[in-house]
Amino acid sequence: MFYRSHVLVCTGSNCNIKGCQGITEALRRELTRLSLEQEVRLVETGCLGLCEHGPALVVYPEGVMYVRLTAADVAEVAEEHLLKGRLVPRLLQPTATVDSGYSLNMSPFFSKQKRIVLKNCGLINPDSIEDYVHADGYIALATTLDTKTPTDVIDVIKKSGLRGRGGAGFPAGRKWEFTRWATGSPKYLICNADEGEPGTFKDRLILEGDPHLILEGMIIAAYAIGATKGIIYIRGEYDLSIRRMEHAIAEARKLGLLGQNILGSELEFDVEVCAGAGAYVCGEETALIESIEGNRGEPRFKPPYPAQQGLWGKPTCVNNVETLANIPAILQHGAEWYQQIGTANSPGTKVFTLTGNIINSGLIEVPMGITLREVIYEIGGGIPEGRSFKMAQTGGTSGGCLAEEHLDIPMDYDSLAGHGSSLGSGALLVMDDSHCIIDLTKCFLKFFVHESCGQCTPCREGTPALYSIIDKLSRGLATESDMRLLKRLSRTMQSSSLCALGQTAPVPVLSALVHFNEEVEAHFKGDCPTCKCHTARGGRQSAN
Amino acid sequence: MTQSMLIQRFIGEPGGLLKALHALQNSNTNNFLSPQDLELVSGAFGVPLAKVWGVATFYSLYSTIPRGRYIIRVCESAPCHVVGAHNILTALAKNLNICTGETTADGKFTLEVTSCLGICGVAPAIMINDTVHGNLTPESLASVLALYN
Amino acid sequence: MLIDVTIDNVCVQVPTGSSLLQAAEKAGIKIPTLCYHPDQSLKAVCRVCVVEIEGQRLLQPACTYPVFQGMQVRTNSPSVREARQTIVELMLSSHPQDCLKCPRNLNCELQSLTQQLNITQSPFPTLPREYQSDSSTFSLIRNPNKCLNCRRCVEACLDVQEIGILYSTGRGKQTIVGTALGQDLNELPCVFCGQCLQACPVGAITEVDETERVWEAIADPRKHVLVQTAPAIRVALGEEFGMPAGAIVTGKLVAALRRLGFDRIYDTDFTADLTIIEEGNELLERLQHGGTLPMITSCSPGWIKFIEHTFPDLLPHLSTCKSPQQMFGALAKTYYAKKVAIDPQDIVVVSIMPCTAKKFEAERPDMRSSGFKDVDIVLTTRELARMLKQSGIQWNDLKEDTYDTPLGISTGAGAIFGATGGVMEAALRTVYEVVTGQELEDIDFKSVRGMDGIKEAQVELGGNVIRVGVAHGLKQARKLMEDIASGTSPYHFIEIMCCPGGCIGGGGQPIPTTNATRQRRIAATYQVDKEMPVRKSHQNEAVSTLYEEFLKRPLGFKSHELLHTHYTKR
Known part of the structure; x- marks a missing residue:
């Protein structure tokens, strides 16, 4: 069926809290009332990123985003925009104006971003594998299985320079290699979604917004390292993430993307979700393994590393959600393409979560090496209430606080480490001059x-x-x-x-x-x- | 369903102990792991009771003391702190007339503090059971609590 | 294969797979440790043993870090010294500063560390903990406030004994080794073996000290105070006075007890011989009349409590014989009292035991068959050493003395009760000769000796092959019990000792008791046996006299009244 317009309502956790369910219901009612059901498709999608301004929706093909909606506002949007084709200026996202450009792509919040990991977030229905496939999903997996050996895959990832996005920044390809060549079977692949770093909610919104991207990344990783069993360890508090992921796994199994002979190949791999029980330390990979084994989540001493002796004493590779979310794109577009994004030592993009005293708090994805100033002032919209910037903490609570003189530091692994902070999990907490x-x-x-x-x-x-x-x-x-x-x-x-x-x-x-x-x-x-x-x-x- | 049926499907599963504890706590009207629950898990998994206790007291989602029907968890990590989480906690304590870790006399609410809930986009935030409430002010709390009355 | 490691500029060659601790020892350096225990798994949690390894950004624990060819290590650099010192100071910040009142004073690993690292005070604010001390049992006192979270006790209980009374609980600053639901030990299936105490580097777990009661009894002119010494004491007490593990100090032990003022110095070895006669006859009775088999020994009170908790259905397998300690107490207040014409009410029986569970055993309600409490006070080896130190008696100057008669007469068979396999060997020596009427050519049953977890032997007795099994440590015991429960046990007779190595490795023995010290004490035990003029229980003349004068016959009426008992499901 052909639709004239698509309306994407954000149903990420943050908007959920702000009542997006009411928005969806209201919109559905309005579409019926105005007899637009055949012309306008309503999609419940993942996080759009502007969490501060939720509940939000986007109308395509124009790419117009309406924010801070109430049920009454929805009626106006439906009537004005969807029926009559007129903008509703008072509900536009903060940086957009009717004259200077109302499309998402023209707003600095979005135009400064480079979306690889979040490419589908806010565009597809996360509960629909068809939506994911329509958005070129599982193509990287299919071509990889067809044309590449596991070692080829590891080579591509090594060449891409992708570094672990969980905090430590260890080269992902090398981690895979260690596990690939470790002796012992079965081998395990664990997706670390125990996101506990204060101020970080990227993994949650990726899981909620595009669960199949993680699965695709995991299946490719499993192929590369020879893992037959995958586990996604999700924080116990992330109810919606757990539900969406379990749904995605069931869908993928149905289509033969998990299980035996994946896509007709020899590959065998299956995934299950394991819920955490509330312990920040379980984000540490060996603590996470202990927790999966049903123990107190206490880290193990290293060596031996998980690649040698991990879950149940078997070779195990633990990758962060965001790391795995980069895999399909790298295999689809190649290592060279990926290397061109970001900086030489930190290629690619980084997903950040903006929190604290900042106008556009929310979720963004930017090329590595972008400056703190660009993120805070251009994408983030600056400091609210006319106050001035005092400091920003990068990398979560275990990161350092940076002062005003550091605003032009490029945000990448090495530059931040050089200033006593870290990229960490991508948390960016902005604090104004009222704080001590x-x-x-x-x-x-x-x-x-x-x-x-x-x-x-x-x-x-x-x-x-x-x-x-x-x-x-x-x-x-x-x-x-x-x-x-x-x-x-x-x-x-x-x-x-x-x-x-x-x-x-x-x-x-x-x-x-x-x-x-x-x-x-x-x-x-x-x-x-x-x-x-x-x-x-x-x-x-x-x-x- | 009896408690032992509830955890039956986790018993053969390696590492199923945490899942069993989740299931038991969720089915307990007082939102906690009772000594009987812990003994059940100890017996079913063949794990010493002391270890089950050690696991249950390690994770903050588990409680070994009875709690109210609604557990209010106030985030006190930095992102919420900088936008006034402390005022929320104070207001809640005052409103409910209990201290952190306590349960109201009618057994309805338990007030807890927690580390980051990952909903900082709408800080300051609290969770009441599985539901998150964000962008709170001390003034808006009354209407939130009213939802549970 | 040997690899080269350089430690503080000293090059040493060590086999691959060695730990850095071993390599350092070879280089003549003792790296301080705390959570490390030679018989346990590596934990690396205390972090006291951190060292600098070239190429490593962070300090690494020497206990776990594997050696590699060309490794360069510094164990005494400024950063290592600072880290070690800070870590020990942090331990002190939550550890009660009451060394003077602590039973582990002068034998405390934390004290040694502070001394070794030249720490005179902790600059950290003291954050005292307020846990309740658990003194609910007759055997052990657990004071969590002193716990350093090294988890050695957890491993002793969970992995060595496979009971799992203790585990790490809580999180963060509240992390502490504790019990399920915070219960007291007397509410739990704890067997009071004291292996946790043996593993504890500090005074967080100690025995219940009863020395004061003994001093009182000795000082009371109306009381006739008897002391009995368990077989395992004579091969261990010397360690408390600086002698090497395995020193045989029987003569000094007797002399010391006499100097302390006990009226008679007797030997549990005597009732060990008696146990062999009773138990041997019980076995023959069961073999001949279709009794419950395999029969299992019942000398070890920790083991008894374990089976009562864990395998109550198998209680009929237990020999009904009391332990030698309790047989002694029952006879002291009947046979002996009559013989010396002293009112049993005025007799005080003190035992010196290698065991904390013996304190509990003496309190069992069924241990009053003399009409009085059969054994009044049980002291561990350590408590005896404490009394001796208190008395000012100079150990080195003690002249050797001998046990009093008749309850101090014993054989080599009684002496080996202290080591795992000893009861079995003693029983076989007697049963064989009683059944066959022939003298044993080789009385050393070496296959049941030593530290292997489960040992076995078979003996031909009058045309029948008798299979025997021996286990020490409750983890091994559990295996044999599971076989019995499933009907697959091949044995007729089983010896079980609660503690690894048998009584010589008990929870009441000098600290440290490691597998290395256990080996030495075991060797000494067999040396004692070898040196005895009589080495078979049935040849103990004092035992024969006892039967003639008092008991009449094995398993007879008097025996049942005084020397046998029953067990209850817990």
């Missing part, structure tokens, strides 16, 4: 105290000790020796903790000491410049 670095550091540390698995001494005992010293500092009670201890403890936690949680927990502390030294000094003297810390206003209290 010490108050925030306390907030970060509280998180680690709560989420430390408690297994190794530096992290179990160190996180509360760090917190108590920073707390002392916030009350203007810290001494010189406290400050020395803070540094010594941070060094020890970084060098000696068993896993990345303990190793990175001091990062926000250290970045505060380096980039916001003046403010730290002020607290040391008993003064909180932003008046966020409780007893500081009265001046320095006696330490005795």
